[in-house]
Amino acid sequence: xxxxxxxxxxxxxxxxxxxxxxxRRAPALAFLAxxxxxxxxxxxxxxxxPVCLSSIVTGAGPDVHHIPHLVxxxxxERRIVEYGSSFAALRAAGMAQSxxxxxxxxxxxxxxxxxxTVYEALEDAGYVTGAVNIxxxxxxxxxxxxxxxxxxxxxGPKRFFYYSLFESDQTGAPLAVRDRAGGSxxxxxxxxxxxxxxxxxxxxxxYYLTDFDYASHxxxxxxxxxxxxxxxxxxxxxxxxxxxxxxxxxxxxxxxLHSDHGQTxxxxxxxxxxxxxxxAGSIVVAASNRAGQVYLLPGxxxxxxxxxxxxxxxxxxxVTLRLEDGEAVARRAGEELRFRPAPEGWETSGDxxxxxxxxxxxxxxxxxxxxxxxxxxxxxxxxxxxxxxGGRHHAGGGSHGSLVAGDSFVPxxxxxxxxxxxxxxxxxxxxxxxxxxVRALAHAx
Ligand SMILES: [Zn+2]
Numbered sequence: 001x002x003x004x005x006x007x008x009x010x011x012x013x014x015x016x017x018x019x020x021x022x023x024r025r026a027p028a029l030a031f032l033a034x035x036x037x038x039x040x041x042x043x044x045x046x047x048x049x050p051v052c053l054s055s056i057v058t059g060a061g062p063d064v065h066h067i068p069h070l071v072x073x074x075x076x077e078r079r080i081v082e083y084g085s086s087f088a089a090l091r092a093a094g095m096a097q098s099x100x101x102x103x104x105x106x107x108x109x110x111x112x113x114x115x116x117t118v119y120e121a122l123e124d125a126g127y128v129t130g131a132v133n134i135x136x137x138x139x140x141x142x143x144x145x146x147x148x149x150x151x152x153x154x155x156g157p158k159r160f161f162y163y164s165l166f167e168s169d170q171t172g173a174p175l176a177v178r179d180r181a182g183g184s185x186x187x188x189x190x191x192x193x194x195x196x197x198x199x200x201x202x203x204x205x206x207y208y209l210t211d212f213d214y215a216s217h218x219x220x221x222x223x224x225x226x227x228x229x230x231x232x233x234x235x236x237x238x239x240x241x242x243x244x245x246x247x248x249x250x251x252x253x254x255x256x257l258h259s260d261h262g263q264t265x266x267x268x269x270x271x272x273x274x275x276x277x278x279x280a281g282s283i284v285v286a287a288s289n290r291a292g293q294v295y296l297l298p299g300x301x302x303x304x305x306x307x308x309x310x311x312x313x314x315x316x317x318x319v320t321l322r323l324e325d326g327e328a329v330a331r332r333a334g335e336e337l338r339f340r341p342a343p344e345g346w347e348t349s350g351d352x353x354x355x356x357x358x359x360x361x362x363x364x365x366x367x368x369x370x371x372x373x374x375x376x377x378x379x380x381x382x383x384x385x386x387x388x389x390g391g392r393h394h395a396g397g398g399s400h401g402s403l404v405a406g407d408s409f410v411p412x413x414x415x416x417x418x419x420x421x422x423x424x425x426x427x428x429x430x431x432x433x434x435x436x437x438v439r440a441l442a443h444a445x
Contacts (some may be wrong), residue, residue, distance in 0.1 A: 012259040017411030026233035036415035043261040046291035046362035052260035057136040058115040059073020059428030059441040061366030066112040068372040071286045073295040085288035107138040119157035127203040130159030134208035171195035186211040190238040193361030197242035220398040221263040254416030265408035270316035287386035290401035293374030300375035304375040318381035357403035379403040
């Protein structure tokens with residue numbers, strides 16, 4: 001059985017992948033596509049990176065892994081958790097706390113203890129796993145930070161590389177954070193990847209490239225192709241070259257390559273807090289990119305149904321979701337649809353076309369039944385973004401997070417893998433099956 005390279009390109013849409021491979025604009029992607037099986041797959045909701053990467057690594061939705069959003073209200077600690085919506089949002093939430101939440105707590109405290117990661121499952125079976133820059137990294141090996149004044153360890157896979165801050169091996173890679181817009185994070189990843197492939201130092205390598213998403217936020221999903229596609233492709237080519245060439249690479253490795261979510265153009269931004277200002281004191285709003293959550297505080301003088309009705313006619317909001325009497329309720333332009341899982345599919349009442357988004361029932365139900373989710377979930381309308389705590393947005397560029405197709409579909413390519421995943425949550429089980437590891441990763445819905 002071949003070893004496996006698992007490549008995650010943040011924020012790449014299927015359209016970009018298809019154009020890049022059909023036109024051979026991206027030679028490394030085109031080479032892999034020629035040898036593999038391609039399909040469009042679906043992301044989770046909210047289609048935001050911390051939620052998506054946790055789903056990719058645990059093979060489960062937010063109901064199981066418990067990471068609800070980029071920003072959320074921690075009911076137990078009565079505080080906001082902010083994983084990096086923007087620099088301004090990090091500052092608004094408290095810089096030291098936000099860095100601790102992003103670097104450590106997301107994996108050590110927020111990720112559900114009983115959601116097994118692919119690193120844990122494979123290393124328990126005797127395989128060596130590696131992770132480069134992916135934010136869901138929980139494993140069983142203790143790693144000390146490279147900065148001498150940081151003394152708190154992280155627990156990752158055996159081969160663990162995280163933005164120059166954790167490095168299980170000395171690779172000589174340049175610092176990750178020198179020049180974000182110029183692509184220095186993926187340059188770091190490719191130097192590490194080249195080192196690992198040269199030494200054949202893993203059974204599974206999870207190789208996460210983040211710069212394409214960054215460019216897409218700034219320039220929009222189409223604009224990102226001019227700015228960042230060549231760099232993303234070069235970071236993949238680096239692995240192929242390190243193996244000694246294309247044939248040698250595919251002789252040695254199976255490949256799964258996909259993105260975590262799509263992106264759509266945004267032209268307008270709204271502040272959800274302002275729209276719900278009448279409920280100040282009763283609620284906490286956690287919004288960022290194209291999804292929001294509203295939490296009811298203890299003793300709140302409102303409920304999720306009233307909040308949902310208040311957002312009727314709000315142009316930034318396409319759909320709200322809430323749980324009521326054991327059912328999910330989707331509300332769109334004042335109309336409601338109720339649904340819940342049934343032995344065969346979904347039991348619905350109301351107009352099912354209100355929730356006509358990709359894999360919508362499954363994704364909405366998983367988001368709603370996450371214990372860390374707000375009582376009301378908000379999916380933004382096409383073209384709109386919800387400002388973060390720092391008042392930042394990407395209007396004029398691109399964003400993601402909602403249920404709409406452009407945010408939700410991802411390109412997914414497998415080379416030398418038997419399984420054919422059609423959801424990002426199906427990748428981890430496919431990876432375990434490739435290695436012949438039979439293990440339930442987590443509870444299913
Ligand atoms: Zn993003």
